[in-house]
Ligand SMILES: O=C([O-])CC(=O)C(=O)O
C-alpha cells in the first residue's frame with residue numbers, strides 16, 4: 001500500500017463580502033489530492049483535502065516541503081502496524097520532520113490541508129464514513145446522528161442596507177437554522193447597533209443571534225460594544241480583540257457577562273492552551289472555535305481536545321470555524337457542540353452533503369465512505385479536477 005502521487009491546486013473562493021478586517025476579493029484555497037494504489041469497489045482511493053476560508057492557499061509550502069516529505073517517506077513510516085491502512089499520526093510526524101516548535105504561522109494550514117486528505121483516504125479504505133471511524137477509534141463507537149449548525153453571514157457588502165440584512169437573516173431561518181451570525185466592527189458602534197436591532201426584529205430573540213468582530217477591537221472598544229450589547233442577551237460575542245491578546249479577552253470576560261466565542265485564528269494546541277490558561281474564558285458558557293483545517297489537522301485537534309479535557313472543558317464547548325464537512329465529521333464522531341455553516345457563501349467548500357435539510361438548527365450526515373465529499377456534487381467536481 002502506498003501513496004503514488006499528491007496533487008495540489010489553488011482554487012478561488014473569492015466574493016464581494018467583507019468582515020471587520022478583510023474583504024474576500026482575492027481569497028483562494030488549496031485543494032490537495034492524495035492518490036493511492038488502493039482500489040475499493042473498482043475505484044482508486046483518492047483522499048481529498050482543502051482548508052477553510054480566511055487564509056490564502058499555502059501552495060509554496062506544500063510543494064517545497066510537505067508534499068515532497070510525504071512522497072519520499074518509507075511505507076513503514078506512514079502505514080499502521082498491520083500495514084492495512086495509512087496512519088494519520090505517523091504521517092503527521094513525517095510532515096513535521098525538521099520543523100522547529102512555535103512560530104506556527106501558516107505552515108499549520110498546509111499540514112491541515114494534507115491531514116484532511118489523509119483522513120478521507122483512511123476512512124475510504126475502511127469503507128466507512130469518517131465520523132464512524134472517529135467514533136470507533138476515540139469514543140467507543142458512539143456517533144451523534146445530527147449536529148447543531150448555525151448560519152454565519154451578515155457580512156458587510158456594498159449594496160446591503162438594513163432591509164437586505166433582515167431579508168438575508170430571514171432566509172437562514174427559512175432554511176431551517178435556529179441561530180444566525182452577523183459581522184460587527186466594520187462600522188461605527190452606533191451603526192452596528194442599528195444593524196443588530198434590525199436583525200433582532202426578525203429573529204425570535206437575542207439567543208438566536210451571534211455577533212463576530214473578527215478581532216478588530218482594542219480593549220476600550222471591545223468593552224464599549226460589550227456594554228452596549230449586554231442587554232440583547234446574544235447567543236455569543238465572537239473574537240472581540242486580536243486572537244493572541246489573551247489579556248484583552250480576560251478583561252472583557254470580567255466585564256461582559258454573556259457567552260463569548262473565539263479561537264478560529266489559533267492554529268496549534270499550544271496557542272489554544274494559552275487561550276485556556278490566560279484568556280479568562282468560562283467553560284460553563286463560552287465556545288471555542290479552533291478549525292482543524294487551519295491548525296495542523298485532526299491529529300493536532302485530538303491533542304487540543306485532550307488539553308481541553310485536562311482543563312475542565314468539554315468537547316461540547318467546541319463549535320469550529322469554517323463550515324466544512326471535515327469539522328462536521330469530527331463534531332458527530334467526537335461529540336462536539338456543533339459546526340459553523342455559511343449558506344450560499346464560500347461554495348463549493350462550505351456546506352454539507354447535497355439534499356441534507358437543516359431541521360430546527362440541526363443537520364444530518366451522509367452515509368458515504370470518507371469525509372463525504374462524494375455526496376456534495378459541486379465540490380467533488382472541483383476536487384476530482386485536481387486529481388486528474
Ligand atoms: O469572516 C470570516 O473571516 C469568517 C469568520 O470569522 C467566521 O466564520 O467566524
Ligand SMILES: [Mg+2]
Pocket residue numbers: 212214238239264321
Ligand atoms: Mg469568526
